Amino acid sequence: MHGHGKSESDGVSSRKIGDRRRQITGAAVTRRAALRQLGVLLAGIGAACTPARILLKAYPQEFEENPEAADRALRAFVGTVIPGAPMDGPNLVRVYHAPFFRFAPYAFYFVADLYQRAANMFGVERFDALGVTERTRVIEAGLDADSTTRKLYTGAIFLAQISFYAGVFDDDSGCPLIDFEGRYRLRPLAELRYPNPGEYLAGERTLDGNFS
Amino acid sequence: MRTTKTDVLIVGSGFGAAAPALRLSRAGFQVMMIEKGPNIDAPGDFRQTQDPRYLLRYLKSFAGDNVSLTYAEALGGGSGFYEMVTLRAPSLVFEQVDKGGRRLWPSSIDRSTLDPYYDIAEEMLEVEQIRADEVPKTGLAFSRMMKNLGLSCDRARYSVKGCVGSGFCVTGCIYGAKRSLHMNYLPQSVTAGATVRTDLEAINIRTLCEVRRTASGGNLGSVPFRYEILCRSTTGSREWSRIQARLLVLAGGTVGTVGLLLRSRSHLHFLSRQLGKNISFNGSVKAAGVLPEGFPEGDMFSGRSHPGMISYHFLESHGVTIAAGKPLPLQAVAAARLKLDGDGREPSYWGEANVKLMKIYRRRVVVLMALGLTPSTAEIGLRNGKPHLHLGLDADVRDYYKRTKRLLDSIMERNGCRLLDATFIDMEGAPRRDLYFSTAHQVGACRMAESVDQGVVNVDGQVFGYPGMYVSDGAAIPSSLAVNSALTILANAERVASAIRGRYMPAHSGARPAVVTASH
Numbered sequence: 219m220h221g222h223g224k225s226e227s228d229g230v231s232s233r234k235i236g237d238r239r240r241q242i243t244g245a246a247v248t249r250r251a252a253l254r255q256l257g258v259l260l261a262g263i264g265a266a267c268t269p270a271r272i273l274l275k276a277y278p279q280e281f282e283e284n285p286e287a288a289d290r291a292l293r294a295f296v297g298t299v300i301p302g303a304p305m306d307g308p309n310l311v312r313v314y315h316a317p318f319f320r321f322a323p324y325a326f327y328f329v330a331d332l333y334q335r336a337a338n339m340f341g342v343e344r345f346d347a348l349g350v351t352e353r354t355r356v357i358e359a360g361l362d363a364d365s366t367t368r369k370l371y372t373g374a375i376f377l378a379q380i381s382f383y384a385g386v387f388d389d390d391s392g393c394p395l396i397d398f399e400g401r402y403r404l405r406p407l408a409e410l411r412y413p414n415p416g417e418y419l420a421g422e423r424t425l426d427g428n429f430s
Numbered sequence: 431m432r433t434t435k436t437d438v439l440i441v442g443s444g445f446g447a448a449a450p451a452l453r454l455s456r457a458g459f460q461v462m463m464i465e466k467g468p469n470i471d472a473p474g475d476f477r478q479t480q481d482p483r484y485l486l487r488y489l490k491s492f493a494g495d496n497v498s499l500t501y502a503e504a505l506g507g508g509s510g511f512y513e514m515v516t517l518r519a520p521s522l523v524f525e526q527v528d529k530g531g532r533r534l535w536p537s538s539i540d541r542s543t544l545d546p547y548y549d550i551a552e553e554m555l556e557v558e559q560i561r562a563d564e565v566p567k568t569g570l571a572f573s574r575m576m577k578n579l580g581l582s583c584d585r586a587r588y589s590v591k592g593c594v595g596s597g598f599c600v601t602g603c604i605y606g607a608k609r610s611l612h613m614n615y616l617p618q619s620v621t622a623g624a625t626v627r628t629d630l631e632a633i634n635i636r637t638l639c640e641v642r643r644t645a646s647g648g649n650l651g652s653v654p655f656r657y658e659i660l661c662r663s664t665t666g667s668r669e670w671s672r673i674q675a676r677l678l679v680l681a682g683g684t685v686g687t688v689g690l691l692l693r694s695r696s697h698l699h700f701l702s703r704q705l706g707k708n709i710s711f712n713g714s715v716k717a718a719g720v721l722p723e724g725f726p727e728g729d730m731f732s733g734r735s736h737p738g739m740i741s742y743h744f745l746e747s748h749g750v751t752i753a754a755g756k757p758l759p760l761q762a763v764a765a766a767r768l769k770l771d772g773d774g775r776e777p778s779y780w781g782e783a784n785v786k787l788m789k790i791y792r793r794r795v796v797v798l799m800a801l802g803l804t805p806s807t808a809e810i811g812l813r814n815g816k817p818h819l820h821l822g823l824d825a826d827v828r829d830y831y832k833r834t835k836r837l838l839d840s841i842m843e844r845n846g847c848r849l850l851d852a853t854f855i856d857m858e859g860a861p862r863r864d865l866y867f868s869t870a871h872q873v874g875a876c877r878m879a880e881s882v883d884q885g886v887v888n889v890d891g892q893v894f895g896y897p898g899m900y901v902s903d904g905a906a907i908p909s910s911l912a913v914n915s916a917l918t919i920l921a922n923a924e925r926v927a928s929a930i931r932g933r934y935m936p937a938h939s940g941a942r943p944a945v946v947t948a949s950h
Contacts, residue, residue, distance in 0.1 A: 299780045318483050354781060369858060375780050376764075376859025383788060384480035384760035392480075396788045398731055398759050401478045402596035410595040410733045411570070412726065415562040418570035419585075420577035420741075427559040427587040429520040429742045429751075430541070 281326040287344075288329040294346035295332060296378045298353040302395055303382055313381035314374070321377055328370055335359055432671045436462040436625075437650050437937055439659060439675035441632045441690065444507015445916050446903025447681035448615035449551070449923035450930065455622035458936035459650065462625045462673065466664060466686065467503035469628040470510055472612035476602025480760040485601065492685050493857070494819025497711055497808055500870040501683050505628050508683075508870065508916065509610040510602050513736035515753075516557045516589045517913040518548050518921075520745060526803055526909045534806060534909040536880050536889045547921035547928075555589035556609045557917070566595060566733020571726050571796060572754035573739045575845045583741040586753070588734070597756065599735035630671075632682070632690050633660045635899075636697040638674065646897035650676050651937030656898060677934065680876075680893075681903040681923065684709065688810050688875035688905055689817050691886075700895030702886045705876060706810045710910040711821065712871035713802030715831055716755065717838035718768060719847030720794050727793040730756050740913070748802070750834055751912050752841070755797035762791065765868075766852040767861065779853070787850075796847065798838045803910045804830055806874050823865055831865055871915045873907035890933075891926035902926040 281288040292311040297303055303310060314325040321328075332345035335356045342348055345356060360371035385392040385400045392400025412418060423429065437460040440447050447463060455461040467488065470476075477484050488504040489511060502508040521541040526534045551557075565573070565585065576583040589609040599608060606613065620626060641656045655674040663669050680687045688706050695701060721727070728737075733756070741752040757765065767779035768787055775783040787795075808821040821827070839849055854862045878901075879885025882894035887906050893899040902923040904915055911918055 301782050301785050354777065357780075358777065369860070372859045376855070379763045379780065380482070380760055383763050384758070386481050386760070389477070389479045389481070393759060395785070396759065397792045400480075402594075402598060402732070404594060405732070407564075407595060410566050410729065411563065412567060415565055415570055418574040418577065418726065419562060419565075420573050420581060420583035422584045423582045423742050424584050427584055427740070428518040429584075429745065 281329050288326055290346045291329045291332050291344070292325070294348075294353060295357070295374065296382065298350055298357060299375050299378045300382055300395075301350065309387035310382070312387050313377045316387075319377055321373065324370065328374055331360065331367065331370070332356060432669075433674060434462070434671065435655055435674045436460055437675065438462070438677040438679065439464070439657070439673050440679040440681055441659070442507065442681035442683060442686060442903060443505050443616065443626065443628075444502070444509060444611070444681065444683055444903065445920040446683070446901075446905075446923045447507070447679070448509075448611045448619070449920060450679045450681065450900075450902050450927040451619040451624050451626075452615050452622065453924070453927035453931060455619050455624040457931050459677075459934075460937070461619070461623065462627070462675075463619070464630045464632060464661065464673070465505050465626070465628045466631040466682065467505065467628065468665075470505045470602075470612060472506065472510060472610060473602065473604050473606040476510065476604045478596065478598040478601060478604060480601075480758060482760070485760075488602075490685075491857075492817070492819055494808075494810075495821060496823050496865060497819060497821040497867045497869070499685055499711070499819065499872045500868065501685050501872070503686075505626070506611040506616060510608075510612065511600055512870070512914070512916055513599050514589045514603075514608050514610075514734070515586050515736040515740075515914045516552070516555060516917045517587055517740070518544075519911040519913060519918045520742070522746065523803065523909060523911050528805070532884075534877075536878055536908075538889055539878075544918070544921050544925065547924040548917060550924050551917055551920040552587075554614050555917075555920070556591055556614075557587050557589050559587045560585045560738045564593070565738035566729065567726070567737075568728035568730065568733060568754050568756050568796070569738030571721065571728040572737065572798070574726060575796070575841060576741055576743070578845055579841065581741060581743045581841075583739050583743070586736065586738060586740045588736070590734070593734055595733045597730075597732045597735060597758070600758070600761070629663055629665045630661050631664050633662055633693065634697065635659050635678070635690065635694040637896075641896055641898070642700070644897055646892070647933035648935065649937060650934045653677075653898065653934075653937075676898060676937075677930065678899045679926075679930075680899070680901045680905070684872045684875050684904045685810070685817075687901055687903055691876065692810070692812050692817065698896065702882045702894055704879070704882075704884065705886050707875070708806040708877045708885075708908065709808035709810065709819075709872055709874040710806040710907070711804060711808055711867050711869045712873075712910045712912070712915065713750065713800065713804035713830060713834070714867060714869045714871070715750075715800045715802065715834040715838065716797060716852065717835055717842065718766075718795060718797045718850040718852050719839075719842035720770070720790065720850065721796055722846035722848070725846070728754070728756075728796055730762075730792045730795065731758065744837060745912060748833065748837060749830075749912065750800040750802040750837070752798055752800050752838065755799040757797060759791075764855075766854050769851050771849040771851045795850070796842065798841060800834045800838060801871065801910075801912050801914075802830060802834060803912050806877070806909055808872075808874075810875055821867065828865060871911070873904040873909075873911070873915055873919070876901045876905035877908040878906045879908070890929035891922075892929075900926055900930065 336345040389401045392398040440463040443465040492499045524535045524540040573583045592607045653676045657678045769778040876886035891900045904919045
């Protein structure tokens with residue numbers, strides 16, 4: 219079990235945690251309704267309807283007041299989904315706040331859910347204070363929850379993966395973890411090919427590539 | 431509302447539109463081309479990126495029941511973003527029949543009919559077979575797999591000059607090597623007098639007279655302005671306008687053309703009941719595996735996107751061609767959850783197991799893709815006033831998928847590959863529950879046929895019941911092709927353009943469309 223961190227440096231006080239729990243409990247119906255709308259949200263990157271007003275009333279206020287706490291939780295989340303991702307990467311959690319991806323209205327709500335599950339499952343206030351095994355279990359619990367919560371977690375994993383592996387926010391760097399260099403730098407053509415192609419080529423059925 | 435008059439209006443700017451635009455403007459017709467998507471100043475506007483904000487500006491997806499169609503919405507249509515593999519449809523494609531034994535293509539059209547137009551299209555696109563020493567590593571690894579099993583594999587043909595192998599063909603070639611329509615047909619059409627307007631969507635079509643009594647040939651000057659297209663700007667103030675034309679060529683792509691005609695149905699009472707039906711999806715089936723130790727590596731991230739090789743070995747026996755795929759990270763991760771088959775570790779599609787797989791993705795993973803002669807059974811109709819796409823998963827389709835997947839898996843297994851389990855996902859990242867096809871090779875919906883009860887357009891591409899209205903894009907193609915559809919669409923569009931030129935003479939030459947302002 220990891221530390222029960224709730225110092226001022228965490229940015230989330232005991233009183234606020236208590237408030238947050240009451241908010242989550244008290245706002246259960248609103249929360250469910252809000253999450254139901256998430257399907258519409260994630261259905262696309264092209265979907266139009268964003269039930270932001272509903273959700274803005276549902277997430278714990280303290281994460282908006284202290285975005286550093288949310289940032290730490292989101293980084294811990296991505297680090298659990300993609301072990302080996304550089305935790306201090308400037309773009310690691312940017313996808314959750316970029317308007318185009320439409321997760322931003324739900325980001326603090328998602329963080330609140332991570333906190334709540336960390337507290338319920340391990341008695342730890344902060345998701346990011348858990349070890350990787352515990353964090354993995356928290357995420358699995360989110361994926362096993364009701365269908366709307368599952369959509370939230372599924373979407374968060376999906377966005378983490380496309381953002382990180384594809385280097386969405388950094389064309390120049392790509393994703394070093396998987397040897398994706400991003401934008402192409404001209405290289406000698408010989409590096410892209412094998413020097414002895416005849417050894418690889420199978421028999422051909424056509425004279426020019428067009429099958430008659 | 432502003433009204434513009436032109437002799438010929440072409441809706442769309444992709445492979446189906448480019449040939450009529452060039453041939454008719456060169457023949458002296460007054461031609462206007464409109465495109466819903468944005469202008470592209472190629473190659474300067476292209477980017478090497480995986481940023482969805484860039485890609486979705488140009489590439490659209492139309493998802494439906496059990497199938498999704500990807501298409502481009504930009505000047506030049508898909509030509510800016512396709513993998514530039516440019517192949518003729520094999521002869522047996524034209525001999526396909528439906529369940530009732532009826533030939534899908536009109537009896538007068540076969541490969542030999544299209545060959546002269548393929549010649550023209552290939553020359554325009556500067557198509558050449560890839561040289562052996564140009565084949566990228568992934569293509570050679572795939573060819574080695576086929577060779578190991580005694581199977582044939584051919585070097586494919588591409589529309590490219592001076593390829594540098596960046597691997598970003600599908601985001602647009604920033605080097606100007608890909609011979610997209612921006613390099614040939616479109617500028618030549620403008621030089622010949624055609625006007626091009628982008629960011630303008632055709633909303634619907636109505637007739638201005640009893641069109642069935644108007645001439646279907648002769649001097650175009652004696653033909654009245656018979657079609658009026660209501661348009662709306664897609665940018666700025668989204669202003670409305672009208673364009674009146676004597677000849678109308680619909681070439682907005684399979685999805686665009688059928689959508690426009692469906693929206694116009696209340697004005698076009700004689701349209702065939704086949705409108706929206708008979709859509710082919712080219713039977714795209716994918717399988718993935720990990721190359722065994724000691725096998726030559728591929729490279730997912732460099733070399734042209736379509737890596738040089740295609741196998742026709744199973745075309746006659748299984749109705750499929752096979753090639754290797756090179757999905758960039760975004761395309762791979764957004765399409766499927768990958769895990770090693772038999773790997774019991776959980777979680778499988780994220781966490782340690784997934785990262786381990788992604789680390790070897792670039793050089794050790796191989797993706798095989800089959801394109802096949804699947805039946806033309808998908809449909810687009812209106813549901814609550816909006817287009818709805820449906821593909822029924824009947825026993826034939828399921829059997830085709832199972833047989834083809836088994837074939838791809840067996841090629842990998844017999845080469846010692848470890849199979850990857852790929853669960854395809856939707857745009858939320860959630861797994862698909864049932865079989866799901868995705869393609870960018872959709873054709874049909876307004877298929878050409880010998881009679882109105884069988885199709886929407888005749889063998890010349892003219893819409894049954896509507897003289898002077900033509901469909902020249904993929905919507906008119908009656909069957910799956912088992913190869914990329916671009917060259918066949920372009921060749922058929924050349925044929926349709928030739929038929930129009932054979933029927934009509936230009937009213938005048940060198941004149942620009944007249945702009946008439948009318949009060950409304």
